[in-house]
Amino acid sequence: MKSIIIIYGSSTDNTKEAAEQIAGKLAEFSPDIKDVANVSDGDFLKHDVLILGTSTMGIGDLQSDWDAYFPKFQRLDLSGKTVALFGLGDSESYSDSFVDGMGTLYKELKNKDVTLIGKVPANDYSFDESTAVEGDFFVGLALDSDNEYIKTDSRITAWVEAIKPYLS
Ligand SMILES: Cc1cc2nc3c(=O)[nH]c(=O)nc-3n(C[C@H](O)[C@H](O)[C@H](O)COP(=O)(O)O)c2cc1C
Numbered sequence: 001m002k003s004i005i006i007i008y009g010s011s012t013d014n015t016k017e018a019a020e021q022i023a024g025k026l027a028e029f030s031p032d033i034k035d036v037a038n039v040s041d042g043d044f045l046k047h048d049v050l051i052l053g054t055s056t057m058g059i060g061d062l063q064s065d066w067d068a069y070f071p072k073f074q075r076l077d078l079s080g081k082t083v084a085l086f087g088l089g090d091s092e093s094y095s096d097s098f099v100d101g102m103g104t105l106y107k108e109l110k111n112k113d114v115t116l117i118g119k120v121p122a123n124d125y126s127f128d129e130s131t132a133v134e135g136d137f138f139v140g141l142a143l144d145s146d147n148e149y150i151k152t153d154s155r156i157t158a159w160v161e162a163i164k165p166y167l168s
Contacts, residue, residue, distance in 0.1 A: 002048035002082070002167055004031040007039055009063035014145040015055045015088045018156065022051060022086070025160040029167055037065040044076050049167055055088040056101035060131065063101055074108060083109055084118035084163050085140025091127040092147050099142045103131025106139040116140075118163045120155075 004026065008019035016035070023033045031051070034043055044050060055063045062070060087102025109116060119137040122130075125144070132139050141159040143152050 001029060003046070004029050004049040004051065004167060005043055005047040006031050006033045006051040006053065007036050007043065008033075008053040009036040009066035009069075010053075010055060010088075011057055011063055011065075012055075014143075015053050015063065015086075018086060018088060018143055018145070018152065019051075019053050021153065021156050022053075022160060025157060026164075026167070035065065036063075036069050039069060041072060041076060044073075044078065044081075047081075049082045049084070050078070051084045051086070052105055053086040053088070054101040054105060056094065056097060056099055059094065060097045060100040060104075062104050066101065066105075070108075078109070079113040082115045082117060082166055085109075085116070085132075086118075086143065086159070087132055087138075087140060088143050088145060089130075090146040091125060091144045095126075095128040098125070098127035098130040098132075098144075099138070100131045102138070102140050102142065103133075106132060106134075115166075117166045118159060120159060120162075124155075 087099035
């Protein structure tokens with residue numbers, strides 16, 4: 001079985017909560033889970049599968065702990081890894097930059113030798129602009145706990161089921 005780590009950055013615990021829910025639904029894989037504020041390069045390098053979550057804090061910006069770690073993240077050799085992204089945002093107040101933080105992680109990863117999994121159809125969401133959209137899909141799981149908390153659990157469940165085949 002592949003080794004999995006969930007790494008999240010969270011300012012008011014929404015992304016942390018989502019990370020914990022994802023970990024719970026992946027319990028059979030015994031994933032590690034870490035706050036990016038306390039992460040080391042080795043946490044990324046020693047796992048086969050990286051599940052990376054960030055909120056968007058400041059229009060279009062990564063969550064602040066992700067932002068602080070980002071220069072190191074850019075230098076990591078993640079060749080051969082499987083990566084899934086999730087992003088928390090507010091599609092009403094920030095409709096022009098919804099989950100852009102996830103877009104920033106994606107932009108960094110898409111030219112690396114990694115296998116990105118877990119895109120979701122964008123038509124399930126209501127927003128104007130997002131750098132985390134490519135074609136008709138979000139590049140990972142988009143969540144809006146501020147306005148659509150009621151959908152969070154079912155979105156996580158569906159996404160976890162969709163990525164499971166890539167985790168064995
Ligand atoms: C100052 C500030 C700026 C924000 N900017 C954005 C944004 O540009 N796009 C977005 O989708 N959400 C934005 N948000 C909403 C947060 O991403 C959202 O509330 C998220 O759930 C916070 O997750 P966290 O508690 O894990 O950090 C912003 C929130 C704050 C407080």
